[in-house]
Amino acid sequence: MARDKRKKIFVFSSFSVLFLIFSFVLLSASSLTDEKEIISFTRETDLKALAHSFPLDPLMTDGKKIYLLVDRKYLDSIRQAGYAFTLETDRFNFDINRKTKSGLNLQSGLNGAYHSYTELSLALKSLAASYPTISRLYILGKSLENRNIYALKISDNVTIRENEPKIALLGCHHAREWISVEVPLLIADYLLKNYSQDIRIKNIVDSAEIWVVPLVNPDGLDYSIFNYRLWRKNRRLNADGSYGVDLNRNYSYQWGYDNSGSSPEPSSEVFRGAEPFSEPETIAIKNLFINHRFSAVISYHSYSQSILYPWGYVDLPTEKEELFQQLATAMADLIYQVNGRRYEVGRASASLYLTNGDFTDWVYGFFQIPAFTIELPPVDRLHGGFVNSEEDIQNIFQENLPAALHLMEWAVSTFEGVRKEVKFEPKIWLEKRTENVVKDKSAVFKGKESR
């Protein structure tokens, strides 16, 4: 993939940031630079008043404490203002010697071989430019901080909407799950590169429309790269001064069903937002799905090596439990054959923990189509948690490729035509800043916005 080193050097020097990571322990992470400290307050602290006087960057809570990133120069003033805090920077300090032991090799900047938002933009534009007859780059919407949420459409006759099954591959609802950007991106790359020489790929691309959205949460991803590695949510400034909505709890199906599958607390890691679809990032995804009748969907996350399907909000089977079980098992078997890694299969509610307002429940709940969450490696925190070595990116992609192809072929083989034409057409912005991307000539994307 194309890289953007100049940008990276610029960002690196100008942000003078936290380095990287490791998450053998919950709060592993960043080696802080000279200017920043991490401090914690008890939950009773009036953060709203505090945030009024000082620029604070809330990182996370662990039940009893709230952790914030702050410029060192403010520490004295905060203390003088009567706020008691604990300096926690050491807890987050990254032992540089671990880097080699872990296999983590930062060859090219903070995020190494992983894509930042800017690098991903370039990679997608480059793919769309290299394969103009079978791919098109769309912007589904803008993030809170005005980054694009891209969708790469892959199909023959790509400029028109055909009566073909549509499959969506999404990545990175959660910022720190970097590998979940790479897998859908590499699958897109593989389809495009092998179209002309691999009859199996040609058949899929000719008879389906594949929509790849590798980065649902661009603000969060860049925050995870340049500020705090274990950041999860988007970058919404909440009413109480904390940051972030969990985008995978912000969809409308059974939103806020209970407070264990998501949280009403803004500072929580699983804060569901003030209302369903309160976030521009989830609205962008909603618009794509209202605009297109999909036949099958995979949403990539990490970690835990599992393939999950609805329901997540309650521990009950859907009406399609048997089909979901079959498809998930077939995918897990295909994955196992590549590198011998076993992905567990099951209902989301039974496998990990309850989740409400998540993407796959919404997709199945509203559209009745198979929707899978694939939790990529590693299997647990001891094996790296949210951090995968750069060397493992290819392995993880390769083992997931046959599973994704299988689901695409299933969608093609069971397709019965579009049952009902979509009534509302959301506004889909086209990429204008690059001539790489063709302008949309057909009328199919015109129409009303349906937020």
Ligand SMILES: [Zn+2]
């Ligand atoms: Zn996730």
